[in-house]
Amino acid sequence: ETGVTQTPRHLVMGMTNKKSLKCEQHLGHNAMYWYKQSAKKPLELMFVYSLEERVENNSVPSRFSPECPNSSHLFLHLHTLQPEDSALYLCASSQATGGDNEQFFGPGTRLTVL
């Protein structure tokens, strides 16, 4: 248990569906992240939030829409995805942004787009 939970753990969706991934951290951290990990590829940072404000968006397609209503919760809204979006989506949190802060990762959501 890292103190970061993600739901659902597994998700199968069609290309026309709309779904949301949820992340919750119980660590009192101020920064939260979404990563994508495709098969045999390195983790890709998608979004970074600090104190509920987005600070990084690494050119992620608009079919991925993040939401951070408070410092403990992070959502990733999915709309009109493509099969190549199938991947493990990981949420992480840290006390603050910056490379000297340990990131705590959740177990991930395994997404399959049909």
Added chain:
Amino acid sequence: LAKTTQPISMDSYEGQEVNITCSHNNIATNDYITWYQQFPSQGPRFIIQGYKTKVTNEVASLFIPADRKSSTLSLPRVSLSDTAVYYCLVGDSWGSQGNLIFGKGTKLSVKP
């Protein structure tokens, strides 16, 4: 942008010491060096972090030479459960995540 280079894979046997070296020739003055471990279908887990010289904790040691252009993660007496991918990252402490990038990592296979 500090890029890291690690071996793609390494093999070892139970009980051996494993050293994984990471190159980061363009490391900046404010960059820290961090190592994470990842098991299949799980999120990465922090192992150790350092800035210079040597850092040791209950699971590993991190050796950083004076020029900081490389670092070596040392795992003493590995077991089968240490089979995982190990990532080396460099990132600054200024609050920007723009250069905190996970590379391909080193896949360590520990054999009995």
